Amino acid sequence: MKRTLITGAAGFLGSHLCDRFIAEGHKVLGMDNLITGDMSNIEHLMGHEHFEFYHHDVTKYVHVPGELDYILHFASPASPIDYLKIPIQTLKVGAMGTHNLLGLALAKGARIIVASTSEVYGDPMVHPQTEEYWGNVNPVGPRGVYDEAKRYQEAITMAYHTFHGLETRIVRIFNTYGPRMRLNDGRVLPAFIGQALRGEDLTVFGDGSQTRSFCYVDDLVEGIHRLLMSDCPDPVNVGNPDEITIRQFADEIIQLTGTDQKVIYKPLPKDDPTQRQPNISRAKEILGWTPKVDRSEGLKITYDYFKSLPEDVLYRVEHKNFQDYNQRRKQE
Ligand code: UDP
Numbered sequence: 001m002k003r004t005l006i007t008g009a010a011g012f013l014g015s016h017l018c019d020r021f022i023a024e025g026h027k028v029l030g031m032d033n034l035i036t037g038d039m040s041n042i043e044h045l046m047g048h049e050h051f052e053f054y055h056h057d058v059t060k061y062v063h064v065p066g067e068l069d070y071i072l073h074f075a076s077p078a079s080p081i082d083y084l085k086i087p088i089q090t091l092k093v094g095a096m097g098t099h100n101l102l103g104l105a106l107a108k109g110a111r112i113i114v115a116s117t118s119e120v121y122g123d124p125m126v127h128p129q130t131e132e133y134w135g136n137v138n139p140v141g142p143r144g145v146y147d148e149a150k151r152y153q154e155a156i157t158m159a160y161h162t163f164h165g166l167e168t169r170i171v172r173i174f175n176t177y178g179p180r181m182r183l184n185d186g187r188v189l190p191a192f193i194g195q196a197l198r199g200e201d202l203t204v205f206g207d208g209s210q211t212r213s214f215c216y217v218d219d220l221v222e223g224i225h226r227l228l229m230s231d232c233p234d235p236v237n238v239g240n241p242d243e244i245t246i247r248q249f250a251d252e253i254i255q256l257t258g259t260d261q262k263v264i265y266k267p268l269p270k271d272d273p274t275q276r277q278p279n280i281s282r283a284k285e286i287l288g289w290t291p292k293v294d295r296s297e298g299l300k301i302t303y304d305y306f307k308s309l310p311e312d313v314l315y316r317v318e319h320k321n322f323q324d325y326n327q328r329r330k331q332e
Contacts, residue, residue, distance in 0.1 A: 075093050
């Protein structure tokens with residue numbers, strides 16, 4: 001039986017990956033420090049004979065008992081609001097966390113895939129974004145802590161591949177959505193759906209002409225699985241090229257939820273990318289992968305999930321964990 005370590009296991013993507021790899025017959029070791037992750041995402045796996053949970057921060061030395069065949073490094077805050085709240089942890093998990101896991105992969109003879117991001121392209125001057133594009137990133141802007149950590153992550157991962165011959169994979173993930181996103185993490189889809197459910201107006205930042213391309217989580221997980229099982233060490237974009245403006249997206253959410261709320265405009269955050277769409281030629285060619293789930297279908301499933309949550313989740317004050325965490329760090 002293959003043994004697979006998944007970091008960020010209690011997060012949105014990590015928890016779906018745990019499900020997928022257990023379904024593939026792996027023994028899954030899930031690891032999370034629970035700053036942004038939520039145990040409710042993996043509650044259904046606790047006690048499963050092919051799942052073990054480790055409450056651990058991967059920026060500290062990582063030890064797991066026994067052999068490992070695969071490592072999926074998916075631990076990281078992943079929303080612009082999170083980076084602002086825990087900027088240093090965001091840098092550390094992409095940099096030191098990745099270094100620790102590459103060392104672990106080397107020691108165990110495991111293959112590792114790291115979760116990179118379309119943010120390595122910054123506010124892109126090339127559209128749609130191909131893997132050859134080097135990006136347009138502001139290192140000292142509010143997103144710099146995430147973008148530069150992920151760029152460093154790619155660099156050190158490639159160095160372990162070329163210097164040590166480690167089997168490495170790099171997936172560049174574009175905006176992804178689905179059940180188990182955190183309702184109040186500030187990302188646009190949970191923000192809009194949460195606002196609709198609470199009967200609030202939908203907050204569009206800027207004039208809403210900026211674009212994003214949203215991929216349903218099952219499609220992403222399929223792409224990640226295929227990439228891990230491929231022999232491609234180069235970065236591969238995985239995302240849905242179906243591009244939409246944020247203003248149009250707000251209209252789709254209004255239609256989906258049937259809310260009679262309106263759109264209100266708020267200032268555009270600094271360095272908010274004006275456009276984003278993956279060129280997925282490489283994924284098509286190397287992995288035979290294309291996304292299958294239309295936005296209308298994926299949004300319906302996601303909305304049903306958010307509607308099914310207990311009402312207090314809708315009004316939960318977020319970032320309590322961050323405050324506790326930051327407090328502790330300052331006292332240390
Ligand atoms: N956005 C918005 N209203 C919100 C939250 C986000 O208009 O309440 C916009 C945000 O400015 C960005 C886009 O939606 O242009 C996607 O934001 P998100 O934080 O989901 O991800 P990003 O792709 O920017 O990392």
